[in-house]
Each structure stands twice: as structure tokens, then as C-alpha cells.
Amino acid sequence: MDKFEKTLRKNWVICLLAMICCLLWGSAFPCVKIGYRLFEIGASDTGSQILFAGTRFTLAGILTIAIGSVVGRKILVPEKGSWHMVFKLCLVQTVIQYLLFYIGLANTTGVKSSIIEAANVFFAILASSLLFHYEKLGKKKIAGCILGFAGVVLINLNGTGFDTSMSFLGEGCILLSTVSYAFSSVLIKKYSQKENPVTLSGYQFTAGGLVMAAAGAVMGGRLQGFSAASVGLLVYMAMISAVAYSLWGILLKYNPVGKVAVYGFMNPVFGVILSALLLGEQNQAFTVQGLISLILVCFGIYAVNRE
Numbered sequence: 001m002d003k004f005e006k007t008l009r010k011n012w013v014i015c016l017l018a019m020i021c022c023l024l025w026g027s028a029f030p031c032v033k034i035g036y037r038l039f040e041i042g043a044s045d046t047g048s049q050i051l052f053a054g055t056r057f058t059l060a061g062i063l064t065i066a067i068g069s070v071v072g073r074k075i076l077v078p079e080k081g082s083w084h085m086v087f088k089l090c091l092v093q094t095v096i097q098y099l100l101f102y103i104g105l106a107n108t109t110g111v112k113s114s115i116i117e118a119a120n121v122f123f124a125i126l127a128s129s130l131l132f133h134y135e136k137l138g139k140k141k142i143a144g145c146i147l148g149f150a151g152v153v154l155i156n157l158n159g160t161g162f163d164t165s166m167s168f169l170g171e172g173c174i175l176l177s178t179v180s181y182a183f184s185s186v187l188i189k190k191y192s193q194k195e196n197p198v199t200l201s202g203y204q205f206t207a208g209g210l211v212m213a214a215a216g217a218v219m220g221g222r223l224q225g226f227s228a229a230s231v232g233l234l235v236y237m238a239m240i241s242a243v244a245y246s247l248w249g250i251l252l253k254y255n256p257v258g259k260v261a262v263y264g265f266m267n268p269v270f271g272v273i274l275s276a277l278l279l280g281e282q283n284q285a286f287t288v289q290g291l292i293s294l295i296l297v298c299f300g301i302y303a304v305n306r307e
Helices: 003-008 011-038 046-072 080-105 110-116 119-131 139-154 168-191 197-218 228-254 257-279 288-305
Strands: none
Touching: 003 011, 003 228, 011 046, 011 080, 011 228, 011 257, 046 080, 046 197, 046 228, 080 110, 080 168, 080 197, 110 168, 110 257, 110 288, 119 139, 119 168, 119 257, 139 288, 168 197, 168 228, 168 257, 197 228, 228 257, 257 288
């Protein structure tokens, strides 16, 4: 084990890097909705939503490859036998996950989306335990999953029952995107043993972004309303993916999935706070029900990863 690997296995390093990732991901929830407004994309304009996502991820891939090449002092290129891994990650992590995510976010609130997205932690641990056998699934982890999902359900409840705004195109698509993300996390853990995780992220983002942009254009999507503010937001959102996924991939390479995933509880926390501040969703964020939902999600993730 070299010095670099030892450093990345230290708890404070894992905590610091994972918190940076979660802060960036948490900011994505309100930024996507702000982007829809700046680029004049309607909630029912699926083609433009997909084109917007594709443009973001293509730019994210280019930035990841460029930054990684400068830091590594050589151009990042996947090994000859690694291209199948790039395309599998491209499909699961970018195309499927964000196709569902962007459609869902356009049809629900940023606060709901951020809490439902917390389910990706549980799905990742279940996939790692049951399908890939990287870690064991015991009673504590099962109890944690139940607690976490209770929080996800609670955020969709009001005083009389299920929230009438709950729909497949909204909350349903967000939940399915978390399943796709979970599989991508385990695949990154597996593939990063053979290929540089930064290289994997850069090329799968570029390939996935081009596929999504092309699909959005074919569906009649278009981007308009270009300005300094909208372009700046697009670049920031590309950096979210470039930085967060590269760091997360490196952490997954050198640490157990569960040990890294535990910090995912900060995604809904940052998402709720930033959505409340930037989107004016204080009525949903700062209520007893919203607070209890977050507490259940956090306790669930803690229970899953408790030694």
C-alpha cells in the first residue's frame, strides 16, 4: 500500500472529500431548476431537458479529461480493454440515471427530489451486498434501509395521506434514477481496480453526454436564453459532475462502498437547505414533517454503516 492509498483510507480524508462531493451534489437540485428557468425550458419540454443534461455532461467529461491530464501530466486515455467499462458506465451512470433524474426534477420539488435521492445509499449497499458480495447484509443494515425508506415515504405524506402531487414522471422517475446510480457506484468500485477512476468518469460523461444531447435534439429540444448567468450556471453544473464524481470514484476505489456511502446522508441535507434558500421552498423544507424525514434518512444511513 503506497502513501497515496494510505492517505485516502484515513477517516478525516474520506470525510473531507465526501463532504465536498455531497455539497456539490446538493447544489445540483436547485441549480437544475434554475437552469430550466434561465434556458426557458418548460416542465413538459422533455427534449430540451435531455438536451440540457447532455450539454452539461459533455462539458463535464471534457473538463474531467482536461483537468486529469494536466494533473497527471499525460493525456488520459482508457486502456484498450477498458472501453467496454466506459460504455457500461456511460449507460448506467449518465444516460439512464440522468434521463430519469431530469424528467423527475421537472415534475416535483427540489426538496422532495433531494430526500428521495437519499435512497441511492440503500440501493448501493444492497447491490454491493447481495449482487456483488463486497460486504455483508445483516439485521442492522436491513433496519437502516427500513428507516431510510420511511423518511422517503414521509416526505410524500401530508396530514390526510399521500401527497396528491406524487406521480411516476415526478417522484417515480427520481426514485428509479437512484437505482441506476446505485448500480453505477458498485460498477465504479469494480472497474476502478483495473482503470483510473478519473479516466472512467471523463470518458463516460463525454460519451453519455453526446448520446443525451443527440437524443434531445432529435426529440425537438433546443436551448435558448443564453447569457452570462446561464452559461456560468452551465459551467458550474459541469464542474459539479467533473469534480464530485472523480473524487467519489477515487474514494470508492480505495475504500468499502458502505464506508463512503455513509456520507451520502449529506446530499439531502445540503439539497434541502439550498433548495429552500434558492428556490423559496421553505414551507416544505422547514416543517416538522420535513425535519423528521431528514432525521429518519440520516439514522437509516448511520444504522446501515454502524460497526
